[in-house]
Amino acid sequence: MTGRSITLSRLIGAPVAKVWRCWTDPALLPQWFGPEGFSCQTHDIDLRAGGHWLFDMTGPDGKVWPNRHRYTRMEPPNRVDFLLDAGAGDEAASEVVVTLTAEGNATRIRYQMTFPTLAARSMAVGFGAVDLGHQTLAKLSAMAQSQ
Numbered sequence: 157m158t159g160r161s162i163t164l165s166r167l168i169g170a171p172v173a174k175v176w177r178c179w180t181d182p183a184l185l186p187q188w189f190g191p192e193g194f195s196c197q198t199h200d201i202d203l204r205a206g207g208h209w210l211f212d213m214t215g216p217d218g219k220v221w222p223n224r225h226r227y228t229r230m231e232p233p234n235r236v237d238f239l240l241d242a243g244a245g246d247e248a249a250s251e252v253v254v255t256l257t258a259e260g261n262a263t264r265i266r267y268q269m270t271f272p273t274l275a276a277r278s279m280a281v282g283f284g285a286v287d288l289g290h291q292t293l294a295k296l297s298a299m300a301q302s303q
Contacts, residue, residue, distance in 0.1 A: 178300050265293060
């Protein structure tokens with residue numbers, strides 16, 4: 157983790173096609189996305205380059221965070237790029253690049269988030285973004301293995 161970025165990596169015990177489906181199936185993505193104890197309420201979802209996912213993420217304490225993913229690149233079955241922010245009017249988007257690479261019958265996921273400023277990255281690290289990100293990848297792993 158250097159500069160404005162946080163990079164997470166995990167080996168998922170499922171083939172790339174199953175992990176890709178978890179990222180691109182509108183029925184599956186909201187089921188696993190987010191840390192343990194968090195849920196997603198989708199308002200609109202269009203999982204393609206030029207599309208977006210508008211949703212509220214609700215924490216275990218009931219706090220709600222508006223989210224928007226604006227998809228800028230989809231290269232099946234290996235890459236998803238999107239801008240992450242809180243929705244319309246939020247100019248401080250983070251850039252996210254997700255890559256999926258086959259390692260035998262498993263998939264290596266690399267999730268890199270680049271924040272708009274060093275201060276934004278520091279704030280995210282301060283509230284536990286790294287641990288919460290690893291929890292999210294664990295949920296993705298469980299979902300991909302169950303498909």
